[in-house]
Every structure is written in C-alpha cells, then in structure tokens.
Amino acid sequence: MSDDAYTVVGDRGSMTVFEIYIKTTPERLWEAITSEQMRARYSFGVGTVSDWTPGSEYESSVPGVIEIAKGENLEVDPPRRLVQSFTAMWSEDVQREGESRVTWEIEPVGTSCRLRVTHDQLGAEANNELYGGWPMILSGLKTLLETGEDLDTPGSLRYSGATG
Numbered sequence: 001m002s003d004d005a006y007t008v009v010g011d012r013g014s015m016t017v018f019e020i021y022i023k024t025t026p027e028r029l030w031e032a033i034t035s036e037q038m039r040a041r042y043s044f045g046v047g048t049v050s051d052w053t054p055g056s057e058y059e060s061s062v063p064g065v066i067e068i069a070k071g072e073n074l075e076v077d078p079p080r081r082l083v084q085s086f087t088a089m090w091s092e093d094v095q096r097e098g099e100s101r102v103t104w105e106i107e108p109v110g111t112s113c114r115l116r117v118t119h120d121q122l123g124a125e126a127n128n129e130l131y132g133g134w135p136m137i138l139s140g141l142k143t144l145l146e147t148g149e150d151l152d153t154p155g156s157l158r159y160s161g162a163t164g
Contacts, residue, residue: 015120016131020138023112024145030079032145033104041150042140044068044133052076058084066090071099080106086119094129097122115141 022029032038036047043060046068050058054076060068067089075083082104088094101121107114117138119131140151 015118015122016134017119018117018134018138020115020142021109021112022115022142022145026079026106026108026113028145029106029113029115030082032141033082034078038144042144043137052078052082061089071102074101088130091129094127097127097130100126100130 024032032042034048034050034052036049039060040047046060046062046066048058048060050056050073052058052073054073056073056076057070058073059070062068069086069088069090071085071087073082073084075081084102084104086100086102088097099121100119103116103118103120105116105118107116115138117134119134122130136151136153143149143151
C-alpha cells in the first residue's frame, strides 16, 4: 500500500485510492463496514443492507427517502477484503455513469488497521460526485471507531434524521 492518502490515477477519476489508519481491530472495522446501523452513523445517515456473501446484492439507502447505491458483493473475505460493484442512484447524472467498483482492504498494523478504499473502473470523465464523498465517509468511520461519536459536519449528517 502506498503512503498517499488520496490519489487520482488517470484522467479525473478513473481510479481513486484512499488510505487511512484507524485505531481498531480488523473485526471491528469489518463490522462497521457491513453493519447497516453502524454504516448509517458515518455515511451521511445512509445504511447498507446485504447478507454479505459472495455474489449477493447490496443496497445503500434511507428507506422511503433516497436510494444511494446498489451493486453486487464480488469478493467477501472477512475481515480483510470486500470488493463490490457500485452503481450510484442518487441522481440521473450519476446513474448515467453506470457501474464502477469499490474495494475495501483491511490490514492490521500494530494495534491499529490500515484501511485502503479503491474506487476504480470509473470513466475517464467520471462525475466527481461518484468519488468526492469518500473523504467525509472515511473520516466519519475513523471518528466513530476511535471515539464512539458521530462526525457532526453538515455533509456527514445529511440524511441522519430523514425518514420516509
């Protein structure tokens, strides 16, 4: 893994890589990625539902309010690696972008974990909305796991009180 926290490879957003360190265990980090309730706490209030098996589908949404993304769990190797197809659903503009891929890689480092999120298979002219939310999502994840508190930036709370 590189030392870059944020890298765009190729034209605009053909691939983005985010790497952070979180003081937690691989098991707790995996739980935060795959738990609908925990995910909603750091991902704009949006939960992700799946049975987390290879080939299964997932859906990220605030039921009755907004559908954010959907896709397939291509690889599931708890608590080390999750590879997902990703189709954004929150607007017509991002829906036109089609399917891309998100890879979550967890590596223990001492009493912490290195989390690398790679969002690739994006088009050369990919809409930056597809990858622009990752820094806030990952900051919220780190905050939740290290402090037990939610990040309270306006974006991170976008749908947190929404109901359908």
